[in-house]
Amino acid sequence: RILITGSLGQLGTGLAKALRQKYGLDNVIMSDILKPTKDIFESGPYVYADILDFKNLQELIVSHRIDWVIHFSALLSAVGEFNIPLAMRVNIEGLHNVLELSKQYKLKLFVPSTIGAFGPTSPRNPTPDLTIQRPQTIYGVSKVHAELMGEYYRHKFGLDFRCLRFPGIISSDTNPGGGTTDYAVEIFHEALRVGHYKCYLRPDTRLPMMYIEDCLKSILKILEVPNEQLKLGTYNVTAMSFTPEELAEAIRKHIPNFEIEYEPDSRQTIADTWPMVFDDSNARNHWGWSHDNNLDDLVSIMLNALQPIYAKNE
Numbered sequence: 379r380i381l382i383t384g385s386l387g388q389l390g391t392g393l394a395k396a397l398r399q400k401y402g403l404d405n406v407i408m409s410d411i412l413k414p415t416k417d418i419f420e421s422g423p424y425v426y427a428d429i430l431d432f433k434n435l436q437e438l439i440v441s442h443r444i445d446w447v448i449h450f451s452a453l454l455s456a457v458g459e460f461n462i463p464l465a466m467r468v469n470i471e472g473l474h475n476v477l478e479l480s481k482q483y484k485l486k487l488f489v490p491s492t493i494g495a496f497g498p499t500s501p502r503n504p505t506p507d508l509t510i511q512r513p514q515t516i517y518g519v520s521k522v523h524a525e526l527m528g529e530y531y532r533h534k535f536g537l538d539f540r541c542l543r544f545p546g547i548i549s550s551d552t553n554p555g556g557g558t559t560d561y562a563v564e565i566f567h568e569a570l571r572v573g574h575y576k577c578y579l580r581p582d583t584r585l586p587m588m589y590i591e592d593c594l595k596s597i598l599k600i601l602e603v604p605n606e607q608l609k610l611g612t613y614n615v616t617a618m619s620f621t622p623e624e625l626a627e628a629i630r631k632h633i634p635n636f637e638i639e640y641e642p643d644s645r646q647t648i649a650d651t652w653p654m655v656f657d658d659s660n661a662r663n664h665w666g667w668s669h670d671n672n673l674d675d676l677v678s679i680m681l682n683a684l685q686p687i688y689a690k691n692e
């Protein structure tokens with residue numbers, strides 16, 4: 379059975395749905411430290427799990443017969459900089475607990491990494507899988523640590539560890555929390571609500587991005603890839619790269635009067651150290667990764683999905 383930690387974040391709900399369709403409702407257990415909404419409770423198994431409580435997690439893994447862990451619990455890039463001690467505990471100590479239990483019980487472990495695992499001294503356009511990684515956020519440092527520790531446990535103990543570095547993920551049904559790429563989600567809500575958006579990044583800030591369905595597709599695929607095809611312990615995956623002004627232009631094809639203004643904040647400093655374009659050719663060549671949604675698909679999907687919410691308010 380599959381346990382998703384931090385499942386109430388941006389990726390968890392969609393992944394639980396996709397995994398339940400493929401492996402059966404009762405074989406996918408969502409978990410987090412928050413109380414979920416009624417429909418999450420009613421959508422399938424949900425349990426309380428604090429990844430900082432080793433015994434709690436151990437008991438969960440044994441009593442629920444877990445054999446795969448999808449480890450989402452983490453503080454993202456922007457929020458991590460405002461609570462470094464907590465980010466260190468959750469992103470590093472929490473990872474250690476999950477790694478140790480995965481080794482002890484021979485679990486398959488998926489941990490997401492990120493474009494944020496690279497820094498200003500990494501090549502930025504494009505950024506390959508294997509290159510210098512000196513990130514300048516606690517989030518990025520903790521994710522490089524997760525990649526290295528997971529690959530070490532794979533090498534030393536044969537742990538079935540799989541890791542994908544994601545670009546900014548864009549979704550309509552779940553709100554991201556505390557990321558640097560979140561402008562690319564907020565912009566759709568504001569475009570429909572008031573026709574105007576104040577962007578916290580400069581107009582020319584190019585970042586790799588992906589629609590959530592492609593993100594979930596990559597996770598389901600990497601979980602099933604035979605070990606011998608995984609020549610790398612960690613793979614970049616991406617779908618597109620765009621700037622706020624390019625995204626605004628694409629939105630104007632649907633909402634002609636949409637206006638955007640720019641007021642860079644501390645997240646600009648983070649974005650300026652990140653990859654501009656991700657090279658994911660290894661994932662495409664080694665295990666057949668491919669994305670389905672490009673920028674125009676993303677914009678029409680997001681606007682169509684969110685339109686009913688804001689149409690009601692008219």
Ligand code: VAH
Pocket residue numbers: 454455456492493494517544545546547554556557558559560
């Ligand atoms: C963040 N959305 O902005 C997350 C992600 C690629 C960025 O890790 O922190």
